[in-house]
Amino acid sequence: MSSAELTLIFGMFVVTFGVRYVLFGMAGRIHFPAWLSSALGFVPPVVLTAIIVPAVLMPKGTLWISPYNPWLLAALFAFLVALVRKDLLTTIVAGMLAFMLLRFGIGL
Amino acid sequence: MTTATSVGALRSTEFIAGAKATFPLIVGAIPFGIIFGTLAEPSGLSALGALAMSLFVFAGSGQFIALGLLAAGASIPIIIATTFIVNLRHLLYAANLVPKVRHLPQRWRVLMAFGLTDETFAAVSSRYLRRDDIETAHWFYLGSFLAMYGNWVLCTAVGVALGELFPDMTQWGLDFAMSVTFIGMVVPYLTSRPMWAAVIVGGMMAIATAALPHKLGLIVASLCGIAVGLSLFMLEKRKQQGLENRV
Numbered sequence: 001m002s003s004a005e006l007t008l009i010f011g012m013f014v015v016t017f018g019v020r021y022v023l024f025g026m027a028g029r030i031h032f033p034a035w036l037s038s039a040l041g042f043v044p045p046v047v048l049t050a051i052i053v054p055a056v057l058m059p060k061g062t063l064w065i066s067p068y069n070p071w072l073l074a075a076l077f078a079f080l081v082a083l084v085r086k087d088l089l090t091t092i093v094a095g096m097l098a099f100m101l102l103r104f105g106i107g108l
Numbered sequence: 109m110t111t112a113t114s115v116g117a118l119r120s121t122e123f124i125a126g127a128k129a130t131f132p133l134i135v136g137a138i139p140f141g142i143i144f145g146t147l148a149e150p151s152g153l154s155a156l157g158a159l160a161m162s163l164f165v166f167a168g169s170g171q172f173i174a175l176g177l178l179a180a181g182a183s184i185p186i187i188i189a190t191t192f193i194v195n196l197r198h199l200l201y202a203a204n205l206v207p208k209v210r211h212l213p214q215r216w217r218v219l220m221a222f223g224l225t226d227e228t229f230a231a232v233s234s235r236y237l238r239r240d241d242i243e244t245a246h247w248f249y250l251g252s253f254l255a256m257y258g259n260w261v262l263c264t265a266v267g268v269a270l271g272e273l274f275p276d277m278t279q280w281g282l283d284f285a286m287s288v289t290f291i292g293m294v295v296p297y298l299t300s301r302p303m304w305a306a307v308i309v310g311g312m313m314a315i316a317t318a319a320l321p322h323k324l325g326l327i328v329a330s331l332c333g334i335a336v337g338l339s340l341f342m343l344e345k346r347k348q349q350g351l352e353n354r355v
Binding site for chain 2: 001002004005007008009010011012013014015016017019020021022023024025027029035036039040041042043044045047048049050051052053054055056057058063071073074075078082083086087088089091092094095097099
């Protein structure tokens with residue numbers, strides 16, 4: 001491992017652990033107003049959606065809204081499965097099967 | 109003596125429950141970890157570097173983005189700054205969990221902070237949604253974290269090995285595993301109109317801001333979605349209070 005890699009990994013460790021630890025470390029000394037606590041409830045689903053949507057609609061870097069986009073089709077299918085079944089493992093398996101079938105089965 | 113034994117039993121029950129609750133998320137992370145390991149060397153990170161990153165940084169999307177930037181020839185300070193920005197969402201997760209950790213000693217908080225990932229946050233949040241007792245909940249957290257961590261490091265090692273055996277594995281499209289896992293995590297949250305609005309706005313803004321440098325679009329889009337969701341939530345609450353006052 002080169003010294004550049006060591007620097008990179010050390011730097012990434014510091015910023016990642018720092019962000020995760022700062023509030024835990026000072027727990028009890030920072031109080032959030034009610035509106036901020038409500039806002040935090042929206043964070044996980046919104047951030048995850050902001051990661052998913054570009055990954056699915058722009059899988060190759062540009063916007064691709066088309067019935068021939070296997071990422072989009074499989075994601076819509078997984079979304080429907082999740083709405084009906086509400087089970088994570090079922091959603092993952094169904095979504096991956098749909099994607100593999102579209103991409104490598106019929107070659108989209 | 110009996111009390112000590114039953115506390116120990118309670119702890120191990122919580123630990124195992126934490127690992128079990130995280131299992132579906134671990135399945136989703138397996139291809140992700142393997143692909144990270146596989147992509148490392150083609151992106152310019154050594155096998156040892158990939159393992160060290162999974163061991164010490166332990167941040168799935170942050171590590172992927174780092175690989176992408178390394179491959180694109182970005183400088184080390186840019187990669188570190190981007191990791192910081194992408195990980196800001198953990199600040200918001202931590203804020204959510206503060207009421208559950210403030211009674212614990214620092215050594216526990218350090219350990220829990222290191223293990224704070226999207227997956228463990230999701231598993232632990234649903235534990236707190238069901239039961240809000242916090243005496244042994246940190247053992248549940250530890251079970252979730254160690255299951256996730258062990259799997260992530262193992263999958264990175266498998267990926268590094270596979271990458272050397274089958275150099276064309278990166279063409280298999282397993283990157284979709286991350287998207288489909290996140291879809292399964294988001295849907296259970298969609299139980300109110302403000303939440304639907306927040307998620308739709310966040311998704312649309314992520315497309316609109318995709319061209320912003322350093323993955324800044326992720327932060328901007330999230331803040332827009334949260335602002336819309338929070339405004340609608342406040343409006344609905346005010347309307348409800350107004351109706352109650354009239355009666």
